[in-house]
Amino acid sequence: MSFIGRLQGVQARIRGACERSGRNLEEVGIIAVTKYVSLQRVMEVLEAGHAELGENRWQDAESKWRAVDSSPYAGQAAWHFIGSLQTNKVKEVVGRFASIHSLDRPSLAEAIHKRAMQLKIRVPCFIQVNISGEQSKHGISADELLGFAEQTARLDGIEISGLMTMAPYEAEPEETRPVFRGLRELRDRLNASGVVPYEVKGLSMGMSNDFEVAVEEGATWLRLGSVLVGKEEG
Numbered sequence: 048m049s050f051i052g053r054l055q056g057v058q059a060r061i062r063g064a065c066e067r068s069g070r071n072l073e074e075v076g077i078i079a080v081t082k083y084v085s086l087q088r089v090m091e092v093l094e095a096g097h098a099e100l101g102e103n104r105w106q107d108a109e110s111k112w113r114a115v116d117s118s119p120y121a122g123q124a125a126w127h128f129i130g131s132l133q134t135n136k137v138k139e140v141v142g143r144f145a146s147i148h149s150l151d152r153p154s155l156a157e158a159i160h161k162r163a164m165q166l167k168i169r170v171p172c173f174i175q176v177n178i179s180g181e182q183s184k185h186g187i188s189a190d191e192l193l194g195f196a197e198q199t200a201r202l203d204g205i206e207i208s209g210l211m212t213m214a215p216y217e218a219e220p221e222e223t224r225p226v227f228r229g230l231r232e233l234r235d236r237l238n239a240s241g242v243v244p245y246e247v248k249g250l251s252m253g254m255s256n257d258f259e260v261a262v263e264e265g266a267t268w269l270r271l272g273s274v275l276v277g278k279e280e281g
């Protein structure tokens with residue numbers, strides 16, 4: 048199926064989730080996660096007029112990023128870094144990606160801040176929280192959030208745009224709901240605490256398997272790979 052066909056199918060499902068939960072469609076952004084696909088498929092996404100792209104490793108993203116940057120779509124594309132970010136890749140990612148969805152430790156915050164200061168920019172970041180408590184998932188624990196957010200808010204190179212989480216894969220998507228609800232409640236508690244001197248609005252949550260539940264629980268960014276851009280071998 049074409050990208051546009053898939054996008055229309057996904058949008059219809061998001062619309063349904065918005066109607067069920069009384070949300071506005073405009074509050075829900077879609078990041079097309081292109082980590083499983085080649086440059087050709089990335090170009091198809093951009094040709095369809097979709098700007099928001101997501102990649103989780105600089106090593107895999109680099110050739111696609113460079114090709115898009117020297118294409119007519121350079122001004123349109125907005126790349127989001129969604130995967131675990133090694134500190135030694137910060138100099139590559141900051142300045143090239145519109146936002147970072149995987150801020151999960153103080154040393155990474157410091158490194159992003161330093162690089163942003165060199166470039167005289169402020170980087171929108173989502174703090175990744177491990178709500179499910181699964182060992183395999185990255186992210187700080189819910190208990191650490193207020194302290195980490197307070198420290199991070201002092202860094203001028205970082206704008207805390209929101210919180211991010213990944214739910215465990217569940218055969219029954221409904222079972223992810225407590226994870227997404229937990230992230231929303233944590234964001235509300237963060238704002239009520241006043242440790243960040245501005246409102247933290249974003250919730251980056253929901254993937255191919257569970258995005259409708261995430262929308263119902265308040266997601267502002269969905270990160271969609273297989274359901275939206277598909278998967279290619281090799």
Ligand SMILES: *Cc1c(COP(=O)(O)O)cnc(C)c1O
Binds near residue numbers: 103129255271273
């Ligand atoms: C790969 C990836 C996604 C997209 O995964 P799908 O299940 O294919 O939608 C979303 N978020 C992160 C952090 C990822 O690494």
